Amino acid sequence: MKPLVEIGPELDADALARYSRHLLVPGIGIEGQRRLANASVCVVGAGGLGSPVLLYLAAAGVGSITVIDHDVVDLSNLQRQVLHRTQDLGEPKALSAARAVVDLNPLIKITPLISELNDDNVVDVLSGHDLVIDGTDNFATRYLVGDTCADLGMPVVWAAVLRFDAQIATFMPEPLVAAEDATSLRDLFPMLPPPEATPSCSDAGVLGMLTGQVGSIMAGEAIKLITGAGEPLVGRVLLLDSASMRMREVPLRPRPVGAVASAPKATSAPERFDAITPAELAAQRDAVTVLDVREPGEHALGLIDGAHAIPLDEVLTWEDLGALPDGPLVVTCKLGPRARRAATHLRSLGHADLSLLSGGMVAWTEEIDPSLIRY
Amino acid sequence: MPTLRYFAAAAEAAGTEREEISADSVSAALEAAIEAHGPKLAHVIAHSSLLLKGQYVGDRSMGLAADDVLDVLPPFAGG
Structure with missing residues (x-):
């Protein structure tokens, strides 16, 4: 796949030393690293998935990262949200995330936003980035992110976890790909499932490690899109069963026209009536x-x-x-x-x-x- | 015979990750599976996405060929 981001300016000695293990990887190299430095990623959610994504994107030298999360660090988060520390309890997650990122890699620019993502701000928040990582925990926000990115022509790296299971995909919109290959979350789940069909991690639990595994995969997807290396999860959904440690994939294509009555754009929870x-x-x-x-x-x-x-x-x-x-x-x-x-x-x-x-x-x-x- | 592939809660309810079902339509295949595995599977299937050759199945009356594979994906949103 063609790299999503242009090659940026030359790297200085510090950067070359820091990223040397990338420079040695065919498919990445100096050019790929300069693309990473030139890239801008928006990470929605600094929680289970957000934690590894933010750390690995920062480690990889993604030049500019925005993280948006309205929540504060809670004790039960620390079972899996390895970005945050016990001393951060009660702090806004976006700020805690920014602190961890800066500690790891002061060369990149991190913009924390302590805010909910909603109808009023979604376009402003997401615009101007090269791609978006969906690390949220509810369908309403996921549709908000997915629908807006489809409108803006931005890729979304998406994943969801529960207990031992995960689903992961990269949705590419037009015009980055042809219409017959452009997919979004709506092609996988066209309609908002009822709440009782989608227990949250706080209802049903999740293996902490799974969020690390899946978030790392998401970071990898972003790096592949930016640099053009490898083969992202486009046109397919990865199904991960960590209990048996088996992965399967299913193909994903745009849903047929008229598959469901046209679904209106999501508003962020709760739905307003x-x-x-x-x-x-x-x-x-x-x-x-x-x-x-x-x-x-x-x-x-x-x-x-x-x-x-x-x-x-x-x-x-x-x-x-x-x-x-x-x-x-x-x-x-x-x-x-x-x-x-x-x-x-x-x-x-x-x-x-x-x-x-x-x-x-x-x-x-x-x-x-x-x-x-x-x- | 067509194959049903189950994931996550669907696999748990069916007690298996895949099985062949003798049926010539999506709804017939689902009915046979529910007959075999019970109401828990029915509940999961009611809310799941069905994908045939990667495409969402909106019309469950659609036909199934002998070598078709129908994927059953329950929705989850945790992150």
Whole structure:
């Protein structure tokens, strides 16, 4: 693959001494090292994956690194986030990361951003880099990164870990590759999976070492893209099972047109929805459809007149919006969280006119229809 | 016969990383697998991405040829 980054200025004696082991590697050499020095990488997340990525990119002499993370170092992080130290507990991770990078390699420029990545800042934060490393821990942010990089024409090195398992891929956009080869996270997971399908490391655990192994692979992908060496994980997904220490790969191509109803761009968690109060809903009851995603036992205690009573689990299996009439939809459950999950899924299927009932059925019973059973 | 390849939670639920299933469509193959391995696999498959020759399978009624390999990838996001 053609190197992503142009050769930069000549290296001085310090740099040549520091990077000598790279200079000796065919495919990298002095030219490759000068490309690394000229490269600019944005690392999203200074956690499990971010730790090894940041250390190895810094060690490799990537000239300019931005790290963005809004979180602070927590005790449970230290099981795997080897960038941070016990004395850094409570410190912003982005700053702790910058400190570790500077200690390792003062020759490079590191820009820490203590911030969440969201709709408002994503283009500003990611623009101007040669590639992005996705070291985040939730799908919403991953889609934000992936969708924005596809729009900006920037490669994303992506990986996800859980327990003993990892998936790793490098997504190359147009115009860097031809349309028929350009992939993004959406070609692998087109729709936001429901939260209960994607346990986080804090729910299900992760082998600390795995983040080191996978993050190191991600750093390697970045180095290969920048220098043109080797063969990055483009058009394929690496599946790593560290329990058996076996790796497999599956091919990845762009998803077929119309594979899913066009998925709207992700917003960062939590998804934002319009809210409608019970009084507002009562006033325009005939103009909207109501979807009540509680369980049948709860439905039996009373419904909003004319509501579609369909449990959440069933809604989450829908792959299109055929079960619903067209037009504005108000989603409700007892208090709100299940309605939010259902609405998130419906949005990913392309529904463009969703609101959540503020306070759910509890509020409706309180304010509009006290004849319904409180529970 | 077509082959199903399972990864992570799918492999755990199926008790295997790969198996041949006699079926001529994606949905028939999944039904047979769920029949054999139970509701836990059903739940994982419901949320997984299916890839056939590297392409996401949006329409599970699509046909399967004898030498097709269907990959089952559960989503995870940890980092």
